[in-house]
Amino acid sequence: MRNIYTAELDAITHRVLKMGTRLEQAIDQTSQVLENIDAAGAQRLIDGDDDFDTMERSIEQHCLNLVAMQAPVASDWRRIASVMRMISDLERIADHCSDISEYVLKLAAQPRVPQPEGLSAMLTRVREMLRATVSAYVELDVEAAKKIVHQDDAQDDAFEHMVGTLCELMQKEPQNITQYVDYLMIAKYLERMSDHTTNLAEWIAYIANGILLD
Numbered sequence: 001m002r003n004i005y006t007a008e009l010d011a012i013t014h015r016v017l018k019m020g021t022r023l024e025q026a027i028d029q030t031s032q033v034l035e036n037i038d039a040a041g042a043q044r045l046i047d048g049d050d051d052f053d054t055m056e057r058s059i060e061q062h063c064l065n066l067v068a069m070q071a072p073v074a075s076d077w078r079r080i081a082s083v084m085r086m087i088s089d090l091e092r093i094a095d096h097c098s099d100i101s102e103y104v105l106k107l108a109a110q111p112r113v114p115q116p117e118g119l120s121a122m123l124t125r126v127r128e129m130l131r132a133t134v135s136a137y138v139e140l141d142v143e144a145a146k147k148i149v150h151q152d153d154a155q156d157d158a159f160e161h162m163v164g165t166l167c168e169l170m171q172k173e174p175q176n177i178t179q180y181v182d183y184l185m186i187a188k189y190l191e192r193m194s195d196h197t198t199n200l201a202e203w204i205a206y207i208a209n210g211i212l213l214d
Contacts (some may be wrong), residue, residue, distance in 0.1 A: 005076075012080070015062065018055075020137065023052070028127065029041065031123050033104050034104055037112065038104065039105055042102070053110045058212075059087050063080050063084050082206050086203045100186050102118070103183075110178060116162060121189055122190045133148055133197055140204060141204075142205045148198065
């Protein structure tokens with residue numbers, strides 16, 4: 001019975017990794033549609049968001065079934081409970097890819113303005129944080145998780161700088177305020193994506209040693 005139980009835990013881990021890898025691809029696609037203001041690509045991302053909802057519900061049900069059929073020991077319960085929180089954060093990051101795509105559709109319907117300096121770097125940071133998180137989850141690497149958490153401060157600073165940059169652009173180019181407001185919302189979603197990635201890193205540390213990172 002323990003062998004079956006362990007195999008089920010491993011299956012859940014594999015499904016979380018698959019969800020994380022699929023999300024990496026979605027973030028890459030988000031970067032491309034944002035860079036090119038690609039309305040068709042943005043619509044594909046929006047249409048594909050339901051896939052992440054399905055993955056979240058399926059993994060959650062798998063976890064609940066395992067708890068119902070077995071009596072998890074403390075470390076296993078910690079792992080299952082953490083996974084249920086992690087898939088929620090993964091799904092929220094996917095939602096924000098869709099949210100950004102909605103703003104790409106709005107930008108595509110308006111006169112083009114240059115992408116604000118620093119926005120691409122914010123998206124790159126999100127992508128790198130998520131990739132590092134997926135790797136840390138495989139190894140349950142607490143030190144790697146700590147580094148991911150610390151990167152969130154840099155993203156917060158980048159967002160604050162972006163706010164200032166966009167406010168200046170709105171003053172200089174009032175005719176383009178609508179587009180710059182759209183970019184401000186995109187930057188906010190990128191900042192929120194980093195927050196959710198930080199949450200993932202904190203749950204990895206909790207699985208490993210039972211302690212949430214500060």
